[in-house]
Amino acid sequence: MNEKIFRYAEGEMTPEEKAQFEKELKASEVLQAELGNYKNLLSEVEDLRFVETDERYFSNIIPEFRNNLEKKKKRSYHPALSFASAVVTVMILFFILPINNKNIDDYVTNIPDSTISEYLNNYGDQQLMSNIPDDYAASYDSIADAMLYSQIRAELGTEVQASVYNNIDYNSLVETINPQEADQIYAAMINKKIF
Amino acid sequence: MTDNKNDFELVNKFTGGDESAFNKIVLEYQHKIYWHARRMTGNHLDADDIVQEVLMVMYKKLKDFKFQSSLFTWIYKITSTRSINFINRRKIKQAFSFEDEPESSLRKNEDIIENLETREKLDRLDEMLKKIPPKQREVFILKNYEQMTYEEISQVTGKSIGGLKSNYFQAMKKIMEMVKKDE
Numbered sequence: 001m002n003e004k005i006f007r008y009a010e011g012e013m014t015p016e017e018k019a020q021f022e023k024e025l026k027a028s029e030v031l032q033a034e035l036g037n038y039k040n041l042l043s044e045v046e047d048l049r050f051v052e053t054d055e056r057y058f059s060n061i062i063p064e065f066r067n068n069l070e071k072k073k074k075r076s077y078h079p080a081l082s083f084a085s086a087v088v089t090v091m092i093l094f095f096i097l098p099i100n101n102k103n104i105d106d107y108v109t110n111i112p113d114s115t116i117s118e119y120l121n122n123y124g125d126q127q128l129m130s131n132i133p134d135d136y137a138a139s140y141d142s143i144a145d146a147m148l149y150s151q152i153r154a155e156l157g158t159e160v161q162a163s164v165y166n167n168i169d170y171n172s173l174v175e176t177i178n179p180q181e182a183d184q185i186y187a188a189m190i191n192k193k194i195f
Numbered sequence: 196m197t198d199n200k201n202d203f204e205l206v207n208k209f210t211g212g213d214e215s216a217f218n219k220i221v222l223e224y225q226h227k228i229y230w231h232a233r234r235m236t237g238n239h240l241d242a243d244d245i246v247q248e249v250l251m252v253m254y255k256k257l258k259d260f261k262f263q264s265s266l267f268t269w270i271y272k273i274t275s276t277r278s279i280n281f282i283n284r285r286k287i288k289q290a291f292s293f294e295d296e297p298e299s300s301l302r303k304n305e306d307i308i309e310n311l312e313t314r315e316k317l318d319r320l321d322e323m324l325k326k327i328p329p330k331q332r333e334v335f336i337l338k339n340y341e342q343m344t345y346e347e348i349s350q351v352t353g354k355s356i357g358g359l360k361s362n363y364f365q366a367m368k369k370i371m372e373m374v375k376k377d378e
């Protein structure tokens with residue numbers, strides 16, 4: 001696009017420049033066509049400034065906001081829930097490992113998705129906890145820490161990285177992260193992005 | 196432009212504990228918030244997410260708002276920032292997504308525009324706007340759809356007027372090239 005077209009159409013030219021350009025415009029069909037296209041584009045945009053919509057959507061904005069606000073207030077009393085769920089996921093995978101210290105990555109890669117889904121869907125926390133061998137219990141926290149830290153580092157900013165590095169507990173950490181970010185970390189973990 | 200005196204009274208009422216005042220502020224600005232987010236992101240569902248984010252920010256931060264700018268400008272600033280962040284996050288998610296179909300194409304099918312012809316025109320323009328950088332898109336939208344002056348856009352974006360004019364020229368140039376290719 002010719003810059004003079006832009007400046008002329010936007011009223012950016014001095015009176016002298018404008019007078020000169022208008023002479024050029026009169027003599028050039030190419031310039032006239034380009035100016036015409038520019039004005040057509042602006043006209044198309046103008047037509048789309050006010051668009052009829054289904055107003056029911058707008059009627060629902062405040063109720064949805066109030067609902068989200070309530071959920072957020074309730075959630076703030078259970079700050080560790082999202083991370084507890086992530087830790088349970090790690091524990092489930094420990095449960096289905098054979099007791100011979102096989103490498104986690106190798107083992108998890110070979111587990112069919114259907115098996116993992118079955119365990120995730122069918123095992124409650126109590127049943128799971130009672131089945132975990134005692135000698136594995138101590139490993140869970142450190143591996144869960146490492147996995148969470150890795151994901152948090154990838155997903156969130158330096159402020160939260162610092163919190164994790166300084167071993168602030170999960171309750172404090174979740175207060176820094178909003179629910180959407182916590183959901184994101186959890187979803188990434190159970191999609192085996194870490195594993 | 197909205198009545199500043201009315202905004203001032205509503206903000207004071209809300210910070211004084213009147214929740215209905217916040218609802219009135221939302222009713223006043225919800226169309227503008229939605230449409231700015233919609234034009235920035237190019238689809239209804241993304242815009243809906245941003246609307247709710249913006250309202251949450253407003254709810255938390257209105258107590259700190261001291262009318263150093265108009266409420267209108269402040270709200271647009273939040274909406275613009277959230278929209279640009281959303282666009283950037285979407286790009287990263289799409290780059291690393293393992294899903295078969297990008298999320299945005301699934302989300303594109305839901306809309307609140309009832310007239311099909313209007314929707315097609317808007318989609319065509321949205322597709323062109325998606326191809327220009329978010330900052331250029333922002334100036335284009337604020338100037339043409341919101342009819343803001345460069346001074347007003349500068350207050351929203353924090354950019355210099357010279358920079359904005361340059362961004363706007365680049366935006367128009369790219370869109371004109373795309374229009375020419377379509378013909």
